[in-house]
Amino acid sequence: MRGMFVALNIGSRDVRLLSVQGGEVRRWGSLPLAPGLLRDGLILQPKVVGAVISALFDSLDVPRDGVIVGLDGLPFTYRTIVLPRMKAALLPEAVRRAAAREMHLSVEEMKLTWQATGRDGKDIGYFVLGVPRNLLDALKTTLDEAGVRVSSMDIKPLALARVADRCEALLLSLEPDCFDIILVADGRVAVMHSLVPRGQGNMEANLPRLAGELAKAVEFYQATLPTASLSRDMPLLLTGELAAESKTVELIRVATGYAVAQLTPPFRLPPPMPVASFTTALGLVLKKASLKPVPGAVAGGFRDINLNILSPEDGAKRAGARLSAFLLPAALCISIGLLYPAYSLMSAAAEEAAMLQADYTRVQQEMTEKLGMADEAGRMEKEIENILKSMAGINAERQDLLIAEAKITGDLELVTGLLPAGAYFTAIKIESDQITVEGSADSAFTVVGYVVALEETGRYPEIRISWIADAVRDSRNAGTAQTQAAVNFGIIISR
Secondary structure: OOOEEEEEEEOOOEEEEEEEEOOEEEEEEEEEOOOOOEEOOEEOOHHHHHHHHHHHHHHHOOOOOOEEEEEOOOOOEEEEEEEEOOOOOOHHHHHHHHHHHHHOOOOOOEEEEEEEEEEEOOEEEEEEEEEEHHHHHHHHHHHHHHOOOEEEEEOHHHHHHHHHOOOOEEEEEEEOOEEEEEEEEOOEEEEEEEEOOOOOOOHHHHHHHHHHHHHHHHHHHHHHOOOOOOOOOOOEEEEOHHHHOHHHHHHHHHHHOOOEEEOOOOOEOOOOOOHHHHHHHHHHHOOOOOOOOOOOOOOOOOOOOOOOOOOOOOOOEOOOOEHHHOOOOOOEEOOOOOOOOOEEOOOOHHHHHHHHHHOHHHHHHHHHHHHOOHHHHHHHHHHHHHHHHHHOOOOOHHHHHHHHHHHHHHHHHHHHHOOOOOEEEEEEEEOOOEEEEEEEEOOHHHHHHHHHHHHHOOOOOOEEEEEEEEEEEEEEEOOEEEEEEEEEEEEEEEO
8 A cells, every 4th residue: 555544533522533554554543522512413613623633633743635534423314226327417417316216305405425336237226325415514614624635535334344344244333422333235335324322332221222223234134135145154343432342342242142353454553552443544544545355354245335425426436246236126125113214226217217207398408508519419318218218118106106105214214213212112003094103111101202202293193192001021131130110002193
């Protein structure tokens, strides 16, 4: 590896900086941040955070040009979409429109980047990532305050998957203020999920929930891809500040049943360096550096998603792998009770046809203005007509199914997202006119509070508790079986 690479990882509790040269970490360090400077990925005081970053660069005496940046806790949404092959001039608009429908978001408020992941005949798959623009604007202001010039930016889950470089693995990052779960399957990042720990990251208090979320990630993948299978000996790789403790490794192993190991970056590391705390930064370096595979990696098996969030939105990358080897099937699958967004990966050809049909006249005008030549505009028009004709035979019922999926996904995320601490679901049934929820809670007050939270959204015409009954909840703490008072409940939500 030639040259020097500098990576900056910004978290809610501290900022971490390192430089790598010749495959070896040369300098590293961190500085704490005062509480309240960051919240949910938003830098609330760019000048203050910028000053801390500037002081860290000064203390390590590393260049501020060409820095690779990551921001922990940055909210994101992602999908794999399939589009027919088309002119490069049409692609950015097609991706934005498909993403707006697939992700149910406003592309005006989200910054989109994408990477071509493979092709199959006339279809091409794209991994599309969206992050809120206002959060990126605050980050840019912060880096300007620090005098840092960025070459690339990434999200934490993709950086960690890059460090693992495995065809199949579960990755778990344990920081005091955030847990990140990443599932790599069939050589690609299949699931990315973050959750806020309870009790300041106390592992004993979070183990049951954490084990449940890991299980849900695997179940979600297998439900979405019924024909796929995961190896029984798939490793669980740990990193993050809390993962540096040997007690944590043993607790996770017992709670999950996985073979647990530390996520090891492929660099020469100085002995006193707290590697687990700097793994994300090293994953950022790997966006630019090329090293030998790490131990346990399958050569050529991992397909990296290497996006630059700060790049122009039409800077799509291309890949030569066949689509069938990388993409999820074009199938609609909603896993009830999971906290991850439903993967709606139906064939995007029908959507493209509908979009092009609705905006046919406008596309004609835009292409004429951009190209400034009548003959080129005519060729673009003919190509659009050919795309429309090729889509004409697709069943219109898929559009209705897509609309229904969007509503179901929204209801599912809302109902599960408002569930308070001390409660969990045993069943969720979504029908055309109502949602039936059953579960267990530590008290009736918790159930009532949940209903009130749902009512305050104003989304549903009626919400009522259909039944509630006293119960006893089994729990396990440090290997000792215990019981505690609880209630079981049923709630009916009119849609």
